[in-house]
Amino acid sequence: MLYYSIDSPTKPHNIIIPNDSITFRGWMTNxxxxxxxxxxxxxxxxxxxxxxxxxxxxxxxxxxxxPNTPELCGxxxxxxxxxxxxxxxxxxxxxxxxxxxxxxxxNIHDFSITQFTSMQWGGVNDIAKQTARxxxxxxxxxxxxxxxxxxFAVAGYTDDAEFHRTAVVQMEGFEKTVxxxxxxxxxxxxxxxxxxxxxxxxxxxxxxxxxxxENMLKHAADNLKDKNNIKLxxxxxxxxxxxxxxxxxxxxxxxxxxxxxxxxxFNYVCEAKRVLKPGGRLFINNFNxxxxxxxxxxxxxxxxxxxxxxxxxxxxxxTRHELIAYLTRAGFDSIQTDETGxxxxxxxxxxx
Ligand SMILES: C[S@@+](CC[C@H](N)C(=O)[O-])C[C@H]1O[C@@H](n2cnc3c(N)ncnc32)[C@H](O)[C@@H]1O
Numbered sequence: 001m002l003y004y005s006i007d008s009p010t011k012p013h014n015i016i017i018p019n020d021s022i023t024f025r026g027w028m029t030n031x032x033x034x035x036x037x038x039x040x041x042x043x044x045x046x047x048x049x050x051x052x053x054x055x056x057x058x059x060x061x062x063x064x065x066x067p068n069t070p071e072l073c074g075x076x077x078x079x080x081x082x083x084x085x086x087x088x089x090x091x092x093x094x095x096x097x098x099x100x101x102x103x104x105x106x107n108i109h110d111f112s113i114t115q116f117t118s119m120q121w122g123g124v125n126d127i128a129k130q131t132a133r134x135x136x137x138x139x140x141x142x143x144x145x146x147x148x149x150x151x152f153a154v155a156g157y158t159d160d161a162e163f164h165r166t167a168v169v170q171m172e173g174f175e176k177t178v179x180x181x182x183x184x185x186x187x188x189x190x191x192x193x194x195x196x197x198x199x200x201x202x203x204x205x206x207x208x209x210x211x212x213x214e215n216m217l218k219h220a221a222d223n224l225k226d227k228n229n230i231k232l233x234x235x236x237x238x239x240x241x242x243x244x245x246x247x248x249x250x251x252x253x254x255x256x257x258x259x260x261x262x263x264x265x266f267n268y269v270c271e272a273k274r275v276l277k278p279g280g281r282l283f284i285n286n287f288n289x290x291x292x293x294x295x296x297x298x299x300x301x302x303x304x305x306x307x308x309x310x311x312x313x314x315x316x317x318x319t320r321h322e323l324i325a326y327l328t329r330a331g332f333d334s335i336q337t338d339e340t341g342x343x344x345x346x347x348x349x350x351x352x
C-alpha cells in the first residue's frame with residue numbers, strides 16, 4: 001500500500017513568468033517502509049525524486065496504518081515552467097507525477113497550469129485566506145504551525161545552508177550600518193524562527209526576539225536552544241508593549257515590513273524609539289519598488305492574484321523615501337539608506 005500527499009505546489013500561477021518555478025512539497029511512504037520514489041515526467045525528460053526531508057509529523061500520523069514509515073519521507077523539489085510543454089494553450093502545459101516503490105505505482109497527477117491555480121490554497125492556508133491582513137497573529141500562527149511551513153513563510157525555502165548563508169549576509173549588513181558591539185543588547189521585531197540570531201546572538205550581550213506568532217517563537221526556541229543570552233517575547237502585532245523603555249542598544253526589523261500595513265511599519269519605528277537607549281540604533285528594510293527586482297516582484301503579485309484573492313501576508317514594497325519619512329517623523333538622526341538589488345534599507349541613531 002502506498003501512502004502519499006502533495007501538500008503544496010507553493011507557487012501557483014495563471015500566467016507564465018519566464019525563469020520561474022513551482023516548489024512541490026509533500027511526503028511518501030508505504031506499508032513495508034521500503035523506499036518510495038516520485039517519478040516526474042515532463043517534456044524535457046523524467047526526474048526521479050527521493051525523500052530528503054524529515055517528517056516526524058507523518059510518522060506519528062501513520063503510526064497505525066504504516067508503522068514502518070521512515071522519518072525521512074518528505075520531498076521538496078522545483079519544476080521550472082520552461083521545462084513544461086510549450087503549447088499554444090498554456091493550460092495544456094503538463095507534468096505527470098507518479099509515486100512508485102518498485103512493486104506498486106500510483107499515477108496520480110497530470111498537473112496543468114490551471115490546476116496549479118486551483119490548488120493554491122489548501123489546508124491551513126484556507127484559514128489565512130479568510131483572515132484580514134492586520135490579523136497578524138492568526139495569519140502567522142497558521143503559517144508557522146509546523147517547522148517546514150514556518151521556514152517557507154519566513155524565506156520561501158527550507159534549506160538550512162541557505163538560511164545560514166542569508167543570515168551571514170544580514171550580519172554583514174548590520175556591520176556596515178548599525179554596527180555590532182559585544183556589549184550591545186539587540187532586539188529583533190518579527191524574528192521568525194531565529195534565522196539571524198543563530199549567528200548574531202554569539203556576538204552580542206543579549207538578543208531579544210519578538211514576534212506576533214507564538215508558533216514562530218516555538219521554532220526559534222528550538223533553533224536557539226544552545227544559546228543562553230536570548231529572550232523570546234510574543235507581541236500583539238502592533239507594538240512592543242512588553243519591552244521596557246530605554247532598555248535596548250539596537251532594534252532591527254528585517255524582512256518584515258513587506259507583511260505589515262504602513263501604519264504598523266511606522267508604529268514599530270516609534271516603538272523602537274521608545275525602547276532604545278539614547279544613542280541607540282535602528283535598522284529597517286523592505287523590498288524596493290524602485291529596483292528592477294522589486295518591480296518584478298510587484299508585477300508577479302499583480303499577475304498571480306485576483307485582487308479579492310490576495311493572501312493577507314502578501315509582500316508589499318517600500319521606497320527609500322517612505323523609510324526616511326518614518327525615521328525622520330519618529331525623531332531619528334543620522335539617517336542613511338542603501339539600495340542594493342531587491343532591498344532598500346534605512347538606519348538611524350536616536351539623539352542622545
Ligand atoms: C518573512 S518572516 C522574517 C523573519 C525574520 N525577521 C528573518 O529575517 O528571518 C516575517 C516574520 O514577521 C512576523 N510578523 C508578521 N507580522 C508581524 C507583526 N505585525 N508584528 C511582529 N511580527 C510580525 C512573522 O510571524 C514572521 O516571523
